[in-house]
Amino acid sequence: MLTAACDPAPFATSSNDKWTVSALYTYPIKSCQPTSLSSSLVSETGLLYDRLWMLTDAKSGRFVTQRQVPQLALIKVSIDTKSSTLELSAPSMPTTLQLPLHPQPGVDLGEQYKVRIWYDDVYGRCCGEAAQAWLTTFVGKPIRLLYKDSAETRLVSRYLPDDETCHLPPQSGFADVFPFHIITDTSLDHVNQHVPLPLTHHHFRPNIVLSATNSDAPPYDEETWKRIEFDSSEDKTWSMFVTSRTPRCTMPNVDLSTGTMRSDGEPIKSLRKFRCTDPGKPTYVCFGMQATPQHAGQVIRLGQVVTVRERGFHSLTQPL
Numbered sequence: 256m257l258t259a260a261c262d263p264a265p266f267a268t269s270s271n272d273k274w275t276v277s278a279l280y281t282y283p284i285k286s287c288q289p290t291s292l293s294s295s296l297v298s299e300t301g302l303l304y305d306r307l308w309m310l311t312d313a314k315s316g317r318f319v320t321q322r323q324v325p326q327l328a329l330i331k332v333s334i335d336t337k338s339s340t341l342e343l344s345a346p347s348m349p350t351t352l353q354l355p356l357h358p359q360p361g362v363d364l365g366e367q368y369k370v371r372i373w374y375d376d377v378y379g380r381c382c383g384e385a386a387q388a389w390l391t392t393f394v395g396k397p398i399r400l401l402y403k404d405s406a407e408t409r410l411v412s413r414y415l416p417d418d419e420t421c422h423l424p425p426q427s428g429f430a431d432v433f434p435f436h437i438i439t440d441t442s443l444d445h446v447n448q449h450v451p452l453p454l455t456h457h458h459f460r461p462n463i464v465l466s467a468t469n470s471d472a473p474p475y476d477e478e479t480w481k482r483i484e485f486d487s488s489e490d491k492t493w494s495m496f497v498t499s500r501t502p503r504c505t506m507p508n509v510d511l512s513t514g515t516m517r518s519d520g521e522p523i524k525s526l527r528k529f530r531c532t533d534p535g536k537p538t539y540v541c542f543g544m545q546a547t548p549q550h551a552g553q554v555i556r557l558g559q560v561v562t563v564r565e566r567g568f569h570s571l572t573q574p575l
Contacts, residue, residue: 271562271563272469274439274468274561274562275559275560276463276465276485276561277440277464278557279293279462279556280292280302280461280464281295281301282462283304283305283307283308283334284306284308284309284332284400285308285309285318285429285430286319286320286324286327287332288332288457289332289457289460290332290334293556294554294556294557295555295556296552296554297551297553297554297555298551299426299434300434301430301435302555304341304356305430305434306403306427306429306430308341309370310324310327310398310400311398311399312397312398313387313398314396322504322505325509325510325514325516326393326394329346330393331344339356340355341356345393347393352385352389354382354386358402360380363383365380365382366381367379368380373574374413375409377407377428380402380404382402410426411426413574413575414498415498416482416498421496421547425498431575432545434548435495436461436463436501436544437477437543438459438461438477438542438544439465439466439467439472439477440465441467441474441476442475442542443456444474446474446522446526452521454507454522455511459501459503459507459542463546463555465561477543478544479566480497480565482494482497483495483546484562485561487559493548493549494548495546495548495549496548497544497545498545499569499571500532500533500541500545500569501545501575502533502540502571502575507523508521508522526540533570535570539571545575
């Protein structure tokens, strides 16, 4: 049974409610630790470097996340743009793993592999034996690291915005679906009032965190957004289309400090009592919103003002 406090606020067709960008996170390697950013170019597949690498089971070929290997939460990923490297480190590993930030086919990348990510076939190229050995040692079973094949475009085919206003066909790298995931601090604060343990941004893995400029902003207001507009001093104002709620798997149940799955089923157990809010999938726990940019090439940065321009209903009527 939903409580009234969790219902999205009433809305009109447009609004001038303003929010600010309070945090930006990119996740170079899917299901490993995020890297915090102060700004980023918006690329066709999201923030720079976001989910361009992914672990797969070397035997089955299936992609690997914290759902199967919760200790991936302990792998720290650092971006060094000066040396153009990506560095991986983990508490139990005596050495770090250095990877090229811009790997080249035929030089840094090997064989192409097709991987099924939910409802999409995605292509990646092997990052070599050194990466495979380091990750296999850490995980404890044969692991292959893939880099998203830049020659293959992964278009999103569901919950698409109007192509007359969204000039960039939605596409992503190794993200589950859309190139951006948005949460608000207002909603996270409300969640933390109803779960037995404190949750942070990292439990929900957003790319963009927004904070309200109005203290009266209701929690889950983002569930009524359809289009939001980003102010920019360097570029023209640009929009992002909010496409659907984000169904949650068991990953928020991972203890991020130990890399283990909690045995009590929290916080998903508690979230199920008040966050099954999508009318199309009423049994799905939802938190956060999927989104896609109007175009690429612009800059997003901390402190940027975001204005809600269009509102509407969201319902998961198709597989996400």
